[in-house]
Amino acid sequence: MNMLKIENLHARVEGREILKGLSLSVNAGEVHAIMGPNGAGKSTLGNVLSGRDGYEVTAGSVTYNGIDLLALEPEARAAAGVFLAFQYPVEIPGVNNTYFLRAAFNAQRKARGEKELDSMQFLKLVREKLKVMQISDELLHRAVNEGFSGGEKKRNEIFQMAVLEPQLAILDETDSGLDIDALKHVADGVNALRSPDRAFLMITHYQRLLDYVVPDFVHVLADGRIVESGDKSLALKLEEHGYAGLGEGAPA
């Protein structure tokens, strides 16, 4: 069974059809890159999968570990192991980063019928993850993303992912706005989390992230559909020739 099976997905935003029959299968342990030009529907895909309001699915299905993902509230998707690393992480003044993360962690455990961690146990877990992610603990004492640099925000997303340990991680343009050092840090974090039980969907406009996080599959998303799929060499081809002239050889 595929971990994620998207079939003929159609979705609208503000009455405009953005996804027009997207199909994709992802298995545990795999890293898939979704590439495509601006406006192709890349971010819409991430938002539909994580359950954001304002995205209307008009046809098709998304099955995650055998269940209908689209029927779940966003918090239930998270508890089931789906994680979206935001393209634009939200600043939440007044909510402490550690407090927020523990609330999220325990809410997920509670939803799964698992035991919640007290603040001491949680802090211990967080310290281990910080070490793996090479992130300073100064981040923990601040409000969620408030006053973070672009790079810090993205690293905070990856750090949250490390703590929440999702099965399916969707990275929405996680490389955008990062300089090369920040990009390497983020990529190291992602690579540290690769495992046979976990799948990644990396949505990106540029090929450069894929130099550091090497995907098993590359898909080209154009005009709301996957128009070409291949291995990592497809990304290099795109880098060379751009997105023009895509679609030959796409499934009809």
Add this chain to the structure above:
Amino acid sequence: MSQPAPLPLVESLLDAPLPVSGIAWLDAARQQNREAFAAGGLPDTRVEAWKYTALRALAQRRFAHGDAAAATRAVDTSTFALPGVEGPRLVFVNGVFRADLSAVDRLPAGLTLQPLSQALRGDAEPLRFVLARPALIGDVREAGDAFARVNAASAVDGVVLRVAANVKVAAPVQLVFVGAAAEVELAWHLRNVIELGEGAELSLVEQHVSGDGPAQLATLVSDIEVRGGARLHHTLLQSVAVGTNLIRRSSVRLHARAHAMLHVLELGGALVRHDLRAELIGDGARFDTRGVFMPHGRQHIDTQLAIRHQALNTASTSNWRGVANDRARGVFRGAIVVAPGADGSDASLSNKNLLLSPGAEIDTKPELEIYADEVKAAHGATVGQLDERSLFYLRSRGIPLAEARALLTAAFCRAVLDDLPNEALREHLSVMLVAQLPNA
């Protein structure tokens, strides 16, 4: 043309016998205030300061005057116990001083803390300036002072608190005003006189609590004088039952280099009104207010903040948050005047509001009038809803919707508690805020 029938509320308040103290100036002042109330009646919404607070429903009620059983009513002291607040305490129940619930033995040197009734039996003369002030009597057509007049005519008790010059009172002083359920709908009134001498320091916690039961109407009028260089930290916590109508006026006067900081939490009540007036009359005086009002159900909470800068280089900051849920209504008016001659003054006012349900309403009105030079001033007010992007962010991490809403709302309010120096109290108030939230 026939006279309109008198309103039941006005009638019942005028029915109360005028208290007799035997002090000529006080009895005369009570009489004059009674007459002014009779002539001026209640304000309607055409009076600017009452534009958003209609008294129609309240005006149809009759309240009995005075509670004969007030001295013996059982009161659960845990309803006003606060962490970080274990100093001297005065407690009033239904407008009557309760020595049995108070803690006034072993007062620190330089602190006077006694019920007004007791102070008047001694040397009443020092209270004359405040209690016989003619300001309320004035123009009978000005109905906006109606409740202050009722209070001046009828209040026989309250707090007299004085801190002698240069005395720093270490433990916070607690003032507790309890409305205990009576057999009838009850009105009661308290008059407070607070003075910090030059260079004095005091931390004051004022609490309003009440039990469920027949409706009540309480009026409280406080005069707070902060002399040169004195520092007052005042925390006001209002969590009365939904049947309690609470109408208060606090007038603060700040002398040269005096500093008062006020934190306010308005959580309960039916109709709640607080007129908070400050006059910065000495050079370099400073007044900081922080407040949260959080009406829910059918509550109506109205804060009228009026600050007058009247001296050189005075400063005020006001940071208020409102959160209204269900069909509740919040009203905030922040009026800052920088009077001629108050050059070099600095005033800022911010009121941000959240509406948690489509039936809730908040009316906010910041006003700034500047008649002086070299003034720095800023004001702003917003009314909005919880940020959808933030809500989704929290939910996408697994936090259920109700919890996410509570988390964001608490964060929105908590900023006003940040600079409350008593840490134990700050934590407690923060928890109270969260407990007030739906589904928290």
